[in-house]
Amino acid sequence: MSSRYELKNLENGSSSEIASNTKGERGCQVTIFKGFILTFLALILAVVVGLVVHLAENREIKCIFPEGQKDTKGTPQEQGGSQEGTRRHIPTPTTPPVTKTTPGTISTSGTHSTSQPAPRDLRLPRHVDPEMYRLTLEPHLYSTNSDDLFFNGDVEIDIVCKEPSTNVTLHANKLNISDVQFNPRLRTTGGPAYHSYELDPSRQFLVVRLEGEMAKNERYTLKITFSGPLKNDLTGLYLSSYQRGNNTV
DSSP states (O other): OEEEEEEEOTTTOOEEEEEEEOSSOOOOOOOHHHHHHHHHHHHHHHHHHHHHHHHHHTSOEEEEOOTTOOOTTOOTTTTTOOSEEEEEOOOOOOOOOOOOOOTTEEEOSSSOEEEOOOOOOOSOOSSEEEEEEEEEEEEEOOOSSGGGOEEEEEEEEEEEESSOOSEEEEEOSSOEEEEEEEEESSTTSOOOOEEEEEEETTTTEEEEEESSOOOTTOEEEEEEEEEEEOOSSSSSSOOOOOEETTEEO
């Protein structure tokens, strides 16, 4: 292959020709092995740069000026900063304060708390189980004044003792107790006698207390005579009415 170059002198208009001959093409040639090595080094370099950038993003970088040194563009105070400036600051997440509470206290925030009474157990104890109820109710509805309406009755409950105890607890609401009797189911066997009763209106409990302890697996009969008001409060035995023609029944 041959090539010819022509040089011209622009000032005097003369020109000269220089001919050169080349025997073949020349260039930069790379073998496959060298190319693989260069590619592998380039990948390693990219990974290292990525790690450095990642670590630098999560690191606080501070520029500290030597004491007495002044910036040619002005002092750090004139530029709106201090002698110890921060290039980038990433705030650290904070955890809200945790307040420990005792039973019966509800904490609404880290500094304010509202005290409330602890919930009370409204379930009956399991030391006795009822086996049978015999209930008698007598409502008194014939009165022109609704405040005078009431009912009375009595209930006999056959119970079995599961765990030795000195009391029997039942649910009762707005009842006036007039008489309580407690006897063993079998008259031939002895048992504790009735002592007293206690009403717990907040939990609607009637607690019958005995003079002694009931024996495990023994059966007893509890009889209670009571009375109560008839109200239209939809609770227990309550008062209700309806229209029949022009009359309220």
